[in-house]
Amino acid sequence: DQQVKQNSPSLSVQEGRISILNCDYTNSMFDYFLWYKKYPAEGPTFLISISSIKDKNEDGRFTVFLNKSAKHLSLHIVPSQPGDSAVYFCAASGSGAGSYQLTFGKGTKLSVIP
């Protein structure tokens, strides 16, 4: 059973507009959430993260929002740029033994159209 779900396999956005990527989770033990960006034939790179004690974290054009009651997080990219075109993975980790291990969603492919 998928504990981290990214229900949109793909998303297309015009350059300059906002991109919103969504992620849902089912495990209430998750307390740290991350977004990774992946280009074809490369390894994922860390983008932004958020702890469960916060509801928002911002880094430049990237903002992650966390709604714990809904078990939902989202990544906002404003403004979107063609170089943002990539696959974005949502990941979660929990407290306790083995908490280093991340659980990944299946990814959302973002295409930013010039």
Added chain:
Amino acid sequence: DGGITQSPKYLFRKEGQNVTLSCEQNLNHDAMYWYRQDPGQGLRLIYYSQIVNDFQKGDIAEGYSVSREKKESFPLTVTSAQKNPTAFYLCASTATTYGYTFGSGTRLTVV
């Protein structure tokens, strides 16, 4: 410069052969992981190791084997028992709960 290195970048295997993918890190990370990526499947965990000389099966371990004789190294062997080995393989490492560092991946193709 600290990092995680996977080699080779591209690998071709004949059916029935075993092949070994290399993963080396100089980040002093305790935990290391192997993932497989297929189109539409996301990242699926093959094996992981949290300490030297110990490793655990992930979700899709069948047809794969690993070893962890040194902290820096976590090689993955794709055996002939793996029915569909063509995929993109990613190695990762971590020392904290704050996320992984990934290698650049190995594309394995069965010919």
